[in-house]
Amino acid sequence: MSGQLERCEREWHELEGEFQELQETHRIYKQKLEELNALQTSCSSSINKQKTRLKDLKLTLQRYKRHASREEAELVQQMGANIKERQNVFFDMEAYLPKKNGLYLNLVLGNVNVTLLSNQAKFAYKDEYEKFKLYLTIILLLGAVACRFFLHYRVTDEVFNFLLVWYYCTLTIRESILISNGSRIKGWWVSHHYVSTFLSGVMLTWPNGLIYQKFRNQFLAFSIFQSCVQFLQYYYQRGCLYRLRALGERNHLDLTVEGFQSWMWRGLTFLLPFLFCGHFWQLYNAVTLFELSSHEECREWQVFVLALTFLVLFLGNFLTTLKVVHTKLQQNRSKAKKP
Amino acid sequence: MHPPPPGPLGDCLRDWEELQQDFHGIQETHRLYRLKLEELTKLQNSCTSSITRQKKRLQELALVLRKCKPSLPSEAEEAARELENQIKERQGLFFDMEAYLPKKNGLYLSLVLGNVNVTLLSKQAKFAYKDEYEKFKLYLTIILILISFTCRFLLNSRVTDAAFNFLLVWYYCTLTIRESILINNGSRIKGWWVFHHYVSTFLSGVMLTWPDGLMYQKFRNQFLSFSMYQSFVQFLQYYYQSGCLYRLRALGERHTMDLTVEGFQSWMWRGLTFLLPFLFFGHFWQLFNALTLFNLARDPECKEWQVLMCGFPFLLLFLGNFFTTLRVVHQKFHNQLHGSKKE
Numbered sequence: 001m002s003g004q005l006e007r008c009e010r011e012w013h014e015l016e017g018e019f020q021e022l023q024e025t026h027r028i029y030k031q032k033l034e035e036l037n038a039l040q041t042s043c044s045s046s047i048n049k050q051k052t053r054l055k056d057l058k059l060t061l062q063r064y065k066r067h068a069s070r071e072e073a074e075l076v077q078q079m080g081a082n083i084k085e086r087q088n089v090f091f092d093m094e095a096y097l098p099k100k101n102g103l104y105l106n107l108v109l110g111n112v113n114v115t116l117l118s119n120q121a122k123f124a125y126k127d128e129y130e131k132f133k134l135y136l137t138i139i140l141l142l143g144a145v146a147c148r149f150f151l152h153y154r155v156t157d158e159v160f161n162f163l164l165v166w167y168y169c170t171l172t173i174r175e176s177i178l179i180s181n182g183s184r185i186k187g188w189w190v191s192h193h194y195v196s197t198f199l200s201g202v203m204l205t206w207p208n209g210l211i212y213q214k215f216r217n218q219f220l221a222f223s224i225f226q227s228c229v230q231f232l233q234y235y236y237q238r239g240c241l242y243r244l245r246a247l248g249e250r251n252h253l254d255l256t257v258e259g260f261q262s263w264m265w266r267g268l269t270f271l272l273p274f275l276f277c278g279h280f281w282q283l284y285n286a287v288t289l290f291e292l293s294s295h296e297e298c299r300e301w302q303v304f305v306l307a308l309t310f311l312v313l314f315l316g317n318f319l320t321t322l323k324v325v326h327t328k329l330q331q332n333r334s335k336a337k338k339p
Numbered sequence: 340m341h342p343p344p345p346g347p348l349g350d351c352l353r354d355w356e357e358l359q360q361d362f363h364g365i366q367e368t369h370r371l372y373r374l375k376l377e378e379l380t381k382l383q384n385s386c387t388s389s390i391t392r393q394k395k396r397l398q399e400l401a402l403v404l405r406k407c408k409p410s411l412p413s414e415a416e417e418a419a420r421e422l423e424n425q426i427k428e429r430q431g432l433f434f435d436m437e438a439y440l441p442k443k444n445g446l447y448l449s450l451v452l453g454n455v456n457v458t459l460l461s462k463q464a465k466f467a468y469k470d471e472y473e474k475f476k477l478y479l480t481i482i483l484i485l486i487s488f489t490c491r492f493l494l495n496s497r498v499t500d501a502a503f504n505f506l507l508v509w510y511y512c513t514l515t516i517r518e519s520i521l522i523n524n525g526s527r528i529k530g531w532w533v534f535h536h537y538v539s540t541f542l543s544g545v546m547l548t549w550p551d552g553l554m555y556q557k558f559r560n561q562f563l564s565f566s567m568y569q570s571f572v573q574f575l576q577y578y579y580q581s582g583c584l585y586r587l588r589a590l591g592e593r594h595t596m597d598l599t600v601e602g603f604q605s606w607m608w609r610g611l612t613f614l615l616p617f618l619f620f621g622h623f624w625q626l627f628n629a630l631t632l633f634n635l636a637r638d639p640e641c642k643e644w645q646v647l648m649c650g651f652p653f654l655l656l657f658l659g660n661f662f663t664t665l666r667v668v669h670q671k672f673h674n675q676l677h678g679s680k681k682e
Contacts, residue, residue, distance in 0.1 A: 004407040005415050011400055012422060015393060019429065022389045026436050029382045033439070033460055036379055039372045046365050050358060057354050064347050072348055079355060086362070093369050096376070108513050110471050112457050112520055113464070117376055121456070128453050155644055158548055170451050177455055205501050207550025301498055 044097050047090055058083050095122075095182030105176045114177045119252070122181050126253050129174050133256070134234045136167050141227035148220035154208040157216070160223075164200035168193050175255075183253040188320045192258065192313065199309045206302040211292050215303075218288060222281050229274045230258060236268055260321045265328055272325075279318045286310035387440050390433055401426050438465075438525035448519045457520045462595070465524050469596055472517050476599070477577045479510050484570040491563040497551040500559065507543035507566075511536050518598075526596040531663045535601065535656065542652040549645040554635055558646075561631060565624055572617045573601060579611055603664045608671060615668075622661045629653035 058080070065076050098113040105114065116122045143160045172193045179185060203219070206212055237256035244250040244263060260268075260275055289307030292298055401423070408419055441456040448457065459465045483506065490503050515536045522528060546562070549555055580599035587593040587606060603618055632650035635641055 004403070005411060005419060008400060008404055008407075008422060009418070011396070012425070015396060015400070015429075018389070018393055022386065022393065022436075025382065025386055025389070026439075029379070029386055030439060032375065032379050032382060036372070036375050037461060039368065039375060043365065043368050043372055046361065046368070050361060050365065053354070053358060057351060057358070060347065061351055064351070068348070075348065079351065082355070086358075093365075096369075096373060108516060109452075109457075109520065110468060110475065110517050112459060112468055114452075114455050114457070116455060118380060125453060125455055132453065162544070173451060174453055177452065201505065204548055207552075209550075 040097055043093070044099070047093060047097075051087070051090055054083055054086060091182070099180060101180065102176060104172065105180070108173055114180055116181050123252055125181065126178060126183065126255065129178060130234065130238055130256055132174070133171070134231070134238075137227050137231045137234065140164070140167065141224060141231065144220050144223040144227060148217065148224060158204065161200055161204040164223075165197060165204060168197035168200060172197060178253065178255065181253065183255055184251065185255050185257065186261070186320075188316050189257040189259055192316055195309060195313055195316070199306065199313070202302050202305050202309065206300060206306070209300070211295060211298050211300060211303060214292060215288065218285065222285060225281060226278055229271075229278050232271060232274065233258065236271065237264065240264065240266065240268055259317060260324050262324055262327065272321075275317075275321060279314055279321065282310050282314040282317065286314060383440055386436070387442070390436060390440070394430070394433055397426055397429060434525070442523065444523070445519060447515065448523070451516055457523055459524050466595055468524065469521060469526065469598065472521060473577065473581055473599055475517070476514070477574070477581075480570050480574045480577065483507070483510070484567060484574065487563050487566040487570060491560065491567060497555075500563075501547060503563075503566075504543055504547040508540060508547060511540035511543060515540060521596070521598065524596065526598055527594065528598055528600065529604075529663075531659050532600040532602055535659055538652050538655055538659070542649060542656070545645050545648045545652070549643060549649070552643070554638065554641050554643055554646055557635060558631065558649075561628065565628060568624065569621055572614075572621050575614060575617065576601065579614065580607070583607065583609065583611055602660060603667050605667055605670065615664075618660075618664060622657055622664065625653050625657040625660065629657060 061076050061079060061083075065073065068076055095115070096117055098115045098117075101109065101111055101114065116125055140160075140163065143163060147156055147160050172190075175183075175185060175190055175193065179190070234256050240263070241250060241254055241256065244266075245252060245254070250263060260272060264271070286307050289303055289310060293303040293307060404419060404423060404426075408416070411419055438458075439460055441458045441460075444452065444454055444457065459468055486503050486506065490499055515533075518526075518528060518533055518536065522533070577599050583606070584593060584597055584599065587609070588595060588597070593606060603615060607614070629650050632646055632653060636646045636650060
């Protein structure tokens with residue numbers, strides 16, 4: 001039986017050797033890590049210095065531009081373009097450097113570094129985000145259908161609303177992380193998720209009652225429709241972005257969004273009517289809720305707050321989409337004029 | 340190149356030239372940085388895979404050792420015990436090494452953040468993050484005391500209550516997230532004190548959805564007083580614990596990543612015993628809340644499912660807190676008994 005112990009001891013010695021090696025690698029690793037940290041700090045600080053100087057320079061040029069002669073004006077314009085290009089280069093460089101978190105991430109995570117430092121990691125994270133949205137949309141669709149047609153309890157509604165709150169919360173967190181990794185996502189499509197989080201949070205606290213029952217079915221039907229549209233959106237946008245990326249026309253970290261963006265004119269125009277229908281449904285929800293809030297039996301503050309939130313969502317979505325359409329039409333007209 | 344025109348435009352051009360020169364330097368540094376980063380990633384991967392492999396083999400070894408131990412002659416037993424100790428020590432070393440390597444997130448962090456790396460790679464960064472967590476808890480506790488006081492004595496509307504509850508949900512949520520990040524960074528925090536925040540999150544979530552009504556009004560004041568008391572005790576806890584931990588860290592007796600907790604831990608016997616009565620009082624208040632809620636649930640006018648669903652988490656909180664604290668006290672007495680026997 002002591003033979004077994006000997007075998008164990010032999011094994012231990014083998015491991016000992018490997019462990020020495022590992023310790024050495026780890027030592028080198030920690031040393032390199034420190035070097036890297038030093039490089040990081042020096043890079044970040046010099047980029048920051050240059051950025052402030054560039055900004056100053058831009059301001060001076062802008063002020064000078066007004067009383068410049070014609071050939072000087074050309075020079076000024078040239079320099080303006082150079083500065084802009086330089087700023088873009090800095091943006092790309094910063095994507096590989098750790099940076100301070102914004103207010104929201106600071107509130108939720110604290111000051112932990114969320115910058116992914118390699119291209120693969122960034123892309124994998126983006127991909128995971130897209131998949132997460134797609135799967136959750138399917139789950140939400142099923143949940144909404146179940147609540148609308150099969151289950152008529154406040155508890156299941158509550159679970160569905162809770163899922164919505166969690167979904168939008170984690171979307172806002174993930175988007176903030178993506179932004180700090182260099183994704184360019186436009187203002188409204190980010191703030192829109194904050195508004196949605198607030199909306200589902202208020203829905204969650206709405207107590208059961210006559211007014212709730214009057215609005216419940218409409219809300220669930222709306223949720224079903226919205227999930228369907230979002231499913232279509234993510235599915236088609238993913239394909240389209242993939243193609244555009246392969247052609248080198250879009251950035252690697254571009255995201256699918258809930259709305260309509262300029263690159264979607266290339267093959268995704270069929271989504272527009274669905275989107276507009278969804279926007280007007282939001283308006284309709286707001287109007288219904290305003291009416292309900294003037295109902296004599298309505299005592300809940302949630303009704304009015306929800307109405308306002310739906311109105312904000314409608315206005316934001318509708319105007320942003322309209323702006324994209326408007327820009328496109330203008331471009332078409334100027335193109336038609338040229339030839 | 341033309342000579343730069345005089346006047347402000349010339350100044351601008353000169354400025355630009357200067358910037359251009361600096362820029363080349365930055366580009367070079369950045370290129371070097373990216374190269375080093377790649378090297379580092381490779382080293383990271385090799386370290387991680389080597390550690391995983393060795394850990395697995397160690398575990399197998401420990402298993403074999405434990406199996407053959409009973410049938411060993413007495414002189415070999417000593418050697419076996421020696422080997423076992425060495426294995427345990429090695430596992431501790433691996434734990435320390437892993438604190439500097441990025442790792443996969445656990446289920447909770449994956450659900451909330453996705454697979455972003457949250458391991459802080461330097462000691463200062465880890466410590467700064469821990470420090471920020473402690474400060475965050477302290478400040479938020481003060482804010483919670485003020486708001487629960489306002490809700491209890493000054494404002495009596497369901498909207499402000501909802502805002503208070505929402506703040507609680509958010510507070511506990513972000514605590515669970517931050518704690519998972521800290522654990523990922525090598526903090527050792529015991530099971531119940533982590534789990535306890537998940538239960539609290541659930542509890543405040545249910546409280547948030549509880550509609551206004553007779554039942555709510557019957558429980559409201561008790562809950563707000565309890566919140567006030569709890570925040571007060573937690574304030575005391577964080578305040579004294581961080582001082583105590585600071586001292587113990589300076590003496591080298593505690594790990595740098597040790598955290599303050601809501602309960603009582605063994606190191607707190609050294610100067611923080613006066614907190615125990617406050618803690619026990621809070622635990623029994625939780626039990627009292629649970630009992631009140633169970634009573635309310637039997638009321639014929641009670642239609643809300645929230646009443647029962649709040650009662651159970653309160654009971655769970657009481658049981659968890661009480662027994663964990665009791666175990667620490669029991670262990671202490673046990674140790675003292677042994678100590679006095681030895682003398």
